[in-house]
Amino acid sequence: MNREELIGVLKLIIEPYTTNNESFGNLNEETDFINDLQINSANLVDIVLDIEEKFDIVIDNADMERMLNVRAAVEIIEFKLSEQ
């Protein structure tokens, strides 16, 4: 899966928790989950759990700490997949 495909999968995961449709339409690696997409911080954990299930990876606390934007999420997923 290349980065573009990965972001495509990530978008499907993120969409249900997004409240800012305009920012979601312009989603890119710089997009911030809370500041741009206005995702409730209590739902960030749902995104983490969805990513774990979808990619069959485990995201530990250290990774979760920086999972605040698309770029960090993509980097974490790519790294975890490369370890498999």
Added chain:
Amino acid sequence: MIGNDVIDLVQSRKESNWRRPGLIPKLFDVNEQLLISNSEDPEIAIWVLWSMKEAAYKIWHRYTRVRKYIPKKLVCSLVTQCNNSAAGEVTCGRRTFYTTTQLSQGIIHTVAVDNLGNLNHVAEIERDRIFKDYYGIPYIIIEGQQDVSPASVSNHGRIEKAVAILKPNLHFF
């Protein structure tokens, strides 16, 4: 410094499934999980603890200017609790924050301070009194005083709460 967090249970029931497998261990440490599982109302317990973490995080963020998703590093303990209120502490590393939480009509509201004595001086204020500094940190201007006072605002679902530390004016003479 002050931070607050409000949770509307009507909204949280739409947005979050707290029973989701794997969710609680990602957010809460072992002692917090015990508080939840021993609670008569686990849903309320979860959101009380979550609002404590969020309110304390606001202060932590204002000091450090660091943004992180660190719910498990914000460690909660309850000092007193009854049906409609709770008092507690949140530690994050070497910092300790003191919290009070009120529950009323499906609304949970927690206020955190880093100086215990300031808990007595927390007041709800009008949202439009709040200004933000260059870094986006909210404060209010106190009439008749040279200084500004830290403030915090939170909104969720049906509710918005703005609070500030309002110390009594000691200049009587």
